[in-house]
Amino acid sequence: MSHPTTPAPIGVFDSGYGGLTILSEICRQLPQYDYIYLGDNARSPYGTRSFDVINDFTLQAVKYLFDAGCPLVILACNTASAKALREIQQHYLPYSEDPTRRVLGVIRPTVEAISRFTKSRHIGVVATPGTVSSHSYATEIGKLFPEVTVEEQACPMWVPLVEYGESNAPGADYFVEKYTAELMQRDPKIDTIILGCTHYPLLRPKIREALPESVELISQGELVASSLADYLLRHPEMEHRLSQGGEISYRTTECPEKFEELASIFTGTEVRATRVKITG
Ligand code: DGL
Numbered sequence: 001m002s003h004p005t006t007p008a009p010i011g012v013f014d015s016g017y018g019g020l021t022i023l024s025e026i027c028r029q030l031p032q033y034d035y036i037y038l039g040d041n042a043r044s045p046y047g048t049r050s051f052d053v054i055n056d057f058t059l060q061a062v063k064y065l066f067d068a069g070c071p072l073v074i075l076a077c078n079t080a081s082a083k084a085l086r087e088i089q090q091h092y093l094p095y096s097e098d099p100t101r102r103v104l105g106v107i108r109p110t111v112e113a114i115s116r117f118t119k120s121r122h123i124g125v126v127a128t129p130g131t132v133s134s135h136s137y138a139t140e141i142g143k144l145f146p147e148v149t150v151e152e153q154a155c156p157m158w159v160p161l162v163e164y165g166e167s168n169a170p171g172a173d174y175f176v177e178k179y180t181a182e183l184m185q186r187d188p189k190i191d192t193i194i195l196g197c198t199h200y201p202l203l204r205p206k207i208r209e210a211l212p213e214s215v216e217l218i219s220q221g222e223l224v225a226s227s228l229a230d231y232l233l234r235h236p237e238m239e240h241r242l243s244q245g246g247e248i249s250y251r252t253t254e255c256p257e258k259f260e261e262l263a264s265i266f267t268g269t270e271v272r273a274t275r276v277k278i279t280g
Pocket residue numbers: 014015016018019044045046047048076077078079080128131159196197198199
């Protein structure tokens with residue numbers, strides 16, 4: 001069994017661009033580390049795919065990042081976290097060549113924070129159809145806060161709106177109002193809504209406008225980043241395995257030029273990417 005000792009970057013994986021909203025916040029809170037961001041843009045979106053397919057794709061991505069040396073991988077994608085994280089943690093990692101490597105998701109750190117926000121104890125979750133059909137949010141909330149009522153809403157049009165650069169356009173209003181109204185009609189007592197998809201922070205102004213002011217919106221980036229910071233404090237054995245150069249390497253399974261153009265929507269800065277293959 002080989003446990004590499006050379007310090008290496010943290011791997012951050014998403015189906016495409018959305019995880020960049022999480023990476024930005026991680027880098028803001030933990031700028032000292034190196035990161036490899038991997039977007040499986042050639043096969044995104046994951047949100048409308050089946051359980052088995054998301055499992056396979058996510059495992060391939062994790063193996064790629066492990067092979068690149070990363071001892072710690074963050075699944076910065078709700079759909080991958082919902083559908084593949086448990087499988088990887090329970091059925092892949094313990095039997096892999098180095099079981100001390102870790103894969104963490106974005107759902108648990110988000111759920112852990114909800115009690116700071118809700119007073120009515122009625123929570124809404126907006127997410128991709130894949131995340132909603134997994135009921136991962138409802139399950140995790142049920143484990144930590146059994147008294148909280150959860151209503152989940154699939155918003156299949158929101159990812160394409162963001163990816164086509166339409167998040168600020170008037171056309172986005174219809175779909176933002178449609179899904180938020182459906183959710184609030186099902187449970188008018190909701191006072192807190194989790195934006196359970198990496199793309200939704202870009203629609204936040206429109207989502208905010210469509211909801212009563214009293215409803216709190218929870219974005220994940222900050223929560224995931226502080227949870228990672230806390231994890232590294234509690235796990236010095238992992239922290240020592242991380243390289244500290246403040247560098248980010250962007251990798252995509254699609255053409256890099258396309259990635260670079262769209263990534264700027266998510267990061268607000270210019271990035272340089274390389275194309276990689278992650279399939280067997
Ligand atoms: N990154 C995905 C998520 O957070 C959204 C994009 C997709 O469907 O692949 O669920």
